[in-house]
Each structure stands twice: as structure tokens, then as C-alpha cells.
Amino acid sequence: MTAPARAGRGSEELIRAEEPVLAHNYHPLPVVVARAEGAWVEDVEGRRYLDMLAGYSALNFGHRHPALIDAAHRQLDRLTLTSRAFHNDRLAGFAERLAALTGTDMVLPMNTGAEAVESGIKVARKWAYDVKGVPADRATIVVAADNFHGRTTTIVGFSTDETARSGFGPFTPGFRIVPYNDLAAMEAAVDETTAAVLIEPIQGEAGVLIPDDGYLAGVRELTRRRGCLFVADEIQSGLGRTGHTLAVEHESVVPDVVLLGKALGGGIVPVSAVVGRREVLGVLRPGEHGSTFGGNPLAAAVGTAVVELLETGEFQRRAAELGGVLREGLASLVGKGVVGFRARGLWAGVDVDPALGTGREVSERLMREGILVKDTHGSTIRLAPPLTVTADELAGALGTLEKVLTSS
Incomplete structure (x- = not known):
């Protein structure tokens, strides 16, 4: 993914500019995405993030397949x-x-x-x-x-x-x-x-x-x-x-x-x-x-x-196979800040110990570590990476989740 030009406005300025002109029907995480490819996005300052939400499944095949x-x-x-x-x-x-x-x-x-x-x-x-x-x-x-x-x-x-x-x-x-x-x-x-x-x-x-x-x-x-x-x-x-x-x-x-x-x-x-x-x-x-x-x-x-x-069946197979990686990784986090989860294929709802923060707070911590997810209700976050994600990228995301939860 080629880095974007840096001449434009930065994230904080762009976020402030939205406030008076956009209806407040969303409460997005404070990241301003400028480019994307595959499972990765890049913000206006050039920071890269692994997209573990994939547009609520709208991006099953990754960005810009x-x-x-x-x-x-x-x-x-x-x-x-x-x-x-x-x-x-x-x-x-x-x-x-x-x-x-x-x-x-x-x-x-x-x-x-x-x-x-x-x-x-x-x-x-x-x-x-x-x-x-x-x-x-x-x-x-x-x-x-x-x-x-x-x-x-x-x-x-x-x-x-x-x-x-x-x-x-x-x-x-x-x-x-x-x-x-x-x-x-x-x-x-x-x-x-x-x-x-x-x-x-x-x-x-x-x-x-x-x-x-x-x-x-x-x-x-x-x-x-x-x-x-x-x-x-x-x-x-x-x-x-x-x-x-x-x-x-x-x-x-x-x-x-x-x-x-x-x-x-x-x-x-x-x-x-x-x-x-x-x-x-x-x-x-x-x-x-x-x-x-x-x-x-x-x-x-x-x-x-x-x-x-x-x-071709390729993406269905990837979701099934990598879903096993996702489930195993989440199972290893139970007791380490995760109190429960539900997963099928490359889709999971993860219940975080409420003592460690709300789902929104956990999502913000993950964002600062380069992982994008979204909360649902209470202390639950959802994971839905593109079906193009790799096993190594999944493992990295789960490792970051463990780091965020155990260092809270």
C-alpha cells in the first residue's frame, strides 16, 4: 500500500471539522482512514491498522480486492x-x-x-x-x-x-x-x-x-x-x-x-x-x-x-479453517481478561471482563495498538476480519488483545 501524501489535514483537525456539519448518528473511533488494501487500512498520518471489523462484513473480500x-x-x-x-x-x-x-x-x-x-x-x-x-x-x-x-x-x-x-x-x-x-x-x-x-x-x-x-x-x-x-x-x-x-x-x-x-x-x-x-x-x-x-x-x-x-469455495474454506485459529486464540484468552466468547467461522463476539473497561474503551486501546474492532453492548467487542486475513495476522491481533487486556 503506497503511503498517501501528508499535505492534507490531520486526523484531529478532520474529526473536529465533522462536528458542526455531520449529523451525530454515529460515534466512530477517532481514526481517519485515507487508504486501504487487503486487511489493512492507513490513516491520514500514515499509521497502519489491521481491520478486524471489515465493514460489519461488507468487506468480506478485503479492501479493494x-x-x-x-x-x-x-x-x-x-x-x-x-x-x-x-x-x-x-x-x-x-x-x-x-x-x-x-x-x-x-x-x-x-x-x-x-x-x-x-x-x-x-x-x-x-x-x-x-x-x-x-x-x-x-x-x-x-x-x-x-x-x-x-x-x-x-x-x-x-x-x-x-x-x-x-x-x-x-x-x-x-x-x-x-x-x-x-x-x-x-x-x-x-x-x-x-x-x-x-x-x-x-x-x-x-x-x-x-x-x-x-x-x-x-x-x-x-x-x-x-x-x-x-x-x-x-x-x-x-x-x-x-x-x-x-x-x-x-x-x-x-x-x-x-x-x-x-x-x-x-x-x-x-x-x-x-x-x-x-x-x-x-x-x-x-x-x-x-x-x-x-x-x-x-x-x-x-x-x-x-x-x-x-x-470457487475458497473463501468459505478460508473462513472455516481460519475460524479454528480464531477460536483457539480466544479460548487461550479466557481468564486473561476474556470471560467468554462465541465464534463461528471468522466472526466472534468477545466478552471482556467489565472491570477492565467497556467495549468502547477496549476498542480504543486496540486502535492505539494498530487493531480496529468495534464494540456492541456493554463490554463486548466483535471481531469480523476480512476473509483474506492470514493466520499470522490473526495471531498478531489476538496477541495485541491479550496485551491490551493484561496491561489494563
Whole structure:
């Protein structure tokens, strides 16, 4: 990675400049990134950091992966946007390959993860009315407590995080919240009005919470038996992160609908998609749903390149193999400032002894040592490095975490 010119403003000056002009909807760590390549980023002063967050899984293939950058450059020279008022020459190929990768029939292209979730909700309700026969405006969707599906008003309305929802009501009705990883509670919440169960196979924002073995299979059996849809939000967990293309594959589960995003855009453009069975996505008719940018040629070109990377299986294997390194390293830190952790593939939630600081404080200490992570709640931090990270880089990051915790 070539060092940037030093003539511009420094980190502190740039951070101060943001205060009066940017809405304060984020509280970023005090690092100003100027360049990046692979698993590494560089700030405006030229300091290098190992990125152990990877854009909340949006950068599964690292920063500026050559194949993805090349696909974007080539498409930029040809065509970037038509809107869906016209066909473009990239969309069909992208949809065909994404459907094949995920074992589904149809693809609804969108832009952001929250749009994919909103689209999944609309599709589930339309299916409930047109196919299941639920009376008009009576459809319900069962969701899990501690979920994170995005931040639109509909989505935060069924969040249990008061920071996300307080002050934004009134909220959209039609959602029933049950405890995560509790099949009995879910069974009790499902009735003849239920259009779908919408859950994350692994709850990322909650701290990388992994359900008990059999939970996902139980959700699949329940929804099939009770005649409703299983909608899996794989926006963070999908596309190689956990060692499989989709996290539901750990239990050989096939949902009716899968929501994808983040890594689908390769860290270059926002790309999301709803993929699923033809009998479900086929309920949409022209004019009932849309997006000016959804399925645009640039997004389709980058998305196709992402699918090509995943078709080889290389990144799924890397996540599985390096996930073992990550788990072993974290296990060795239990009792050395770590009080517990949950990991699947290259994704982990790490609970730090609260006596050593909050997750934010630990993240700031790691930043000063050249490691970038992000806290979730309390004293929990999450690790989600690019799938291009090496075993040595992982070991170095874990060694730095041990140093930060044992010297606190």
C-alpha cells in the first residue's frame, strides 16, 4: 500500500471539522482512514491498522480486492445506471448466478440491507394475502428479541433496543417479538395470521449470538408445519463469513426467503438482494415494488464478481479453517481478561471482563495498538476480519488483545 501524501489535514483537525456539519448518528473511533488494501487500512498520518471489523462484513473480500476493482472499472467505462425502466445487459447474468449460488429460484435486487429487509417484509405479507389467504391487513410476522435488521421506522418498531427505537414512533403494527433461541415461544406466537418468521441465523449486533444446535432446523420444521414462511436475514452472516455460503447451511436448512447485502457489494457499492422460491417472490407484480438504483449495471457487475469469488469455495474454506485459529486464540484468552466468547467461522463476539473497561474503551486501546474492532453492548467487542486475513495476522491481533487486556 503506497503511503498517501501528508499535505492534507490531520486526523484531529478532520474529526473536529465533522462536528458542526455531520449529523451525530454515529460515534466512530477517532481514526481517519485515507487508504486501504487487503486487511489493512492507513490513516491520514500514515499509521497502519489491521481491520478486524471489515465493514460489519461488507468487506468480506478485503479492501479493494483486485477482481472486484477490475469489474467496477470495466463497468464504469460502459454503463452505470438505466433505472429499471429499461433492461441492462448485466442484471440477468447476476441474478442467474446469485440464484444458483444460493440454491434459490428468483432474485429481487435492491441496494442496502435495510431495503432488503423491508422488501422481504412486503413480499411475506403479499404472499400471506395472495397465497395463504390471510384476511386483508391482518398478516403478522414473528421476530426475535435483540434482533438487528436495520434502522428504518418499520424495522426499529420491532427492535428491543431502546436506543434504536426510542423517539421514532408510532410504529408499524403486525410484528410479534419472542425470545431468540426459544422454539416453544415461537410456536406459541405463530397462528393463522402469521405470514413469516424473520430471524438472523446468528445475531450479529447482539454480540454474535449463536443459537443452540437444532434451533434453525426447528424453525424450518415449525414454519413448514404451520404454513408460514421462514425468512433468514443473512446480511451479516452470509456470503462466506461463517465458513459456508450461508449460515443456515450449518444445519442444512433451506429457508423460503434469504436476505443478502453488505458483502454482496464487495465494499465498492451498496448491493442487496432478496432471494427465494418462485412461489414466494413470484407474488410481486409490476408497480408493487421497485428501486431506481436496485439492479443497476455497476452493482450487477460488482455483484457478479463477488459471486464468482464465492463459486470457487475458497473463501468459505478460508473462513472455516481460519475460524479454528480464531477460536483457539480466544479460548487461550479466557481468564486473561476474556470471560467468554462465541465464534463461528471468522466472526466472534468477545466478552471482556467489565472491570477492565467497556467495549468502547477496549476498542480504543486496540486502535492505539494498530487493531480496529468495534464494540456492541456493554463490554463486548466483535471481531469480523476480512476473509483474506492470514493466520499470522490473526495471531498478531489476538496477541495485541491479550496485551491490551493484561496491561489494563
